[in-house]
Every structure is written in structure tokens, then in C-alpha cells.
Amino acid sequence: MTGVLFVFILVVVVLAIQLMQAQKDFQAQTDDLSEQIEKSSKAENIRKSMLDEIQKDLESEGIEVIVSQNGSVISIPNDLLGFDSGSHDIKEKYEAKSLTIGTIIAREIEEHDGEEFLDTVFVEGHTDNAKYQGLEGTGNWGLSTFRAISLWKLWEEELPSDQQLETMQGPEGQPLFSVSGYSDTRPVNANQSTDLGAAANRRIDIRFTIVRADSDTLKEIEREVADQ
Template sequence: MSRPTRNREPSHEDSSHWISFSDLMSALLLVFLLAVVLLVLSLTYKQQELVAQQAEAQEAESLFATQRDRLETQVATLSEREEIRSALVREISTELKGRGIAVEISEDAAVLHIPTSALGFDSGSYEIHDAHRGVALTIGTVISETVRQDRRFEALDTVFVEGHTDSEAFSGLEGTGNWGLSTFRAISLWRLWEEELPPRTALTALLREDGQPVFSVSGYADSRPVEISQASEQQMAANRRIDIRFTVKGPTADELADIVDGSIGASAAGSDS
């Protein structure tokens, strides 16, 4: 006859084992949740950092594009002014030649060469003789009318009336030598224009945006000869001349520096991002 079976009570050892396993699972779950939270935070931070970098890159690209556009505008403006200068110098030359006055222009159409045959400067002299005054006034009139047309003088910075001499040493004008002689040749032509050109063609009335005169006078002695060899009187006479040099307004050093600094800053910002 068999004995009745009793339900076995769980031992203390079994209960402890079950509790330890539950604690372990809870701990693992907690670790997993913490890992998930850290991963989410890390991804969020990376996303924010990426968004910030993209914003910086876009800002740098926009700044660089702005600086590039400014530079392109400066170049386009300067190119346009140079084209205006070339056109008016060629027009002056063509008009004077049509009136029987022989002049030449430089290869870049920036300088008008007026030979001594037109103004009659004797060696060692800065006087414009009566026989040449009419030609000198015609030159001034044509220059004035041409630069005034469509207010093209506004594209110019300065028009230099430059005097030149041959290589023969000059001892007059209180020891200023050929430098003084060349300058006085330019002054003689300018004074003739100033005194005898009618108000409608007066070159002295042409002013730049800053209120300064467009025309200026200078002398270069024999430092810029058109004939290097001066063995003959004809070669020496070719160097006794007046040059009319037309310069155009360009960007200032500060404007260019501002563009360069902006471009460097944009490039650095783009590299960092």
C-alpha cells in the first residue's frame, strides 16, 4: 500500500535563485534602456551638429558667392570704363587726323601722342609759337567735345597732359633742367586751353565725383623717349612732344582688400565645416 504524495514546498535555495534571476533581468533591461537613451542622445547631438555645420557651410557659400559677385562687378565696371577710354581716344585721333593734325595713339589706346610738328617746340623751348596756336586749340576743342559726349569723362580718373624733352641737357628754369622744361611745355599747352577755349569746351570745368579736376599736368624730361636713339635732329624732335594720358577709375585698395578678406573668411569657414 502506497503512501499519500505531498506537494513539495519550494526550498529557500530555489526562491533565492529565482529572485537573483529576476534582478539580473531587471538590471539588463535597465542597462539596455540606458544604452538606448544614450544612443538617442548621441544621435540627436550628431544631428544638431550636422545641421549647424550645414548652416555654416551654406552661410560660407553665400558669403563667397557675394564676394565673387562683387569682384565680378568690379571687373565688369573696369572693363567697361577701359572700353569707353579706348573708344574716345580713337575718336579723338580720327577726328584730329581728319582735320590734318597728325597724332598717334598707344597700342592700348590709352595715350594720345602729339608730336612737336603739331606744337612746334624748339629744342630748349617751352613756348607754343603763334603759328601753332590754332592747332593747339583745335586739339583741346576736340578732346573736350569727345570726352563730354555722353559724359564719358565720368568713366575717367585723371587725364594727364604730359610734357617730354629730347636728351639734350637743358640748364635753364633755375636749374630744374629737362624736368622743368618738360613740365613747362605741358603748362604752356594747358594755359593756352585754359585762357582761350570757350566756356562750353573749357577743360577746367570737368570735375570728378570727388570734386577734383579731371585734367592734370606733369613733366617727364627725357625719361620716356619714343625714339631711343637720338642721333639725328628728326629723332630728337620726335621726343619733344606732349602726351595726353587717359586713366580710368578702378577699385580702390580698400575695396579690393575687403573683397579678398571676405573671400578668405568664406573659404576658411567652408574648410572648417
């Protein structure tokens, strides 16, 4: 009888230990999920604050840019860049304002600890819908990309050493900035029948993406929590 009681007690103890471990695992997974959500929310708030400050600082310099409704993109209109149709050159008279934009972006990223919370900052070039045949057949895709490269090279070559964007790194040590082109696939003005309407689409967007938990990781955490 004593042996049976001992086995019973042993089973109860083992079950209690397993239950305690399961509760610890559940709490750890819940805490991990909460931490990921909190970090993403904090990153979104910092990004919004950063872009608001960039826009405000630029306005104080007489430079009007557009911030998207979701607070993730700064759009630099063509009247600040002066791209002619079919051209990717930033003319000399537009360089000063372009450099001011780069200077303020660098400063606000630094002041908001952006290298901790930003994943990538995309310098995105865009064109109007006029068919461009140059750049060895790359057409509007090449033209839009070279517009973004033109702005990036200007920043790279002319910004002072303490405002260099190319040295900024994301949380995992990768370069923070990237350059891309979207051809005429993302127009901001559907009416391109006039010079003014077409010029609105010859622009550069600066897209700020934040660090987020991998979606598969979040789903796995959520599944594990649900199974507890």
C-alpha cells in the first residue's frame, strides 16, 4: 500500500512540475508576443514623429514635401528636383534644396535613433507615362532608377561627413538606404495629358520601413499560445 501511495505522490509531483513548466512556457510565449507587438507599435510611432519633424523642418526652410497619410513616405515633387521629361539629371539650381532635404533626413534619423527602429529607407524614382527609349533599352524603368541614383549620388558626394546617409546601418548591420525605380507604375496624377499633370509624376519618394517581427515567427508564437 505504501508503494502505491509513493507512486501516486510521484505521479502528482511529476504532473505538477510539468504544469509549472507549461505555465512558464506559456508566459514566455505571451511575453514574447507582447514584446514584438510593443516594439512594432513603438517603431511606428517613432517613424511618424520622425517624418512629421522632417516635414516641419523642411517647411521652415521653404521646402514643401508631401507626407503620406500612413506616415511612411515623403514625396519630393518635381518642382524641387526639376526633372525634364526623359531626363534623370538634377540641375545645379535644384541641388541646394536637394542637399537640404538630405541634411534634414540625416539629422532626424539620428535624433530619433532611426537606425534602431528602421529596416530600410528606399529612395524611389518615378516617371510620367511618356515612353522613354534610352539607357540601353531599359526605358522608363531605367529612367526612374537613374533619377533615384542622381539624388543619392548628390547626397553621397556633397553632404558633409557627419551627415553621410550611406554609412547608416539597420539593426542587423545592413546598409539602411536602398535605391529603386518604379517607372510609371505608381502615378500620383492620373491626368498626364498636360505638362503640369505629367510633371507631378516625375518625382522621388523616400519610403521609411520599420523593423517588424517576421510574420511566420508571429504566427508560430500565436499558434503556440493558442495551443496552451
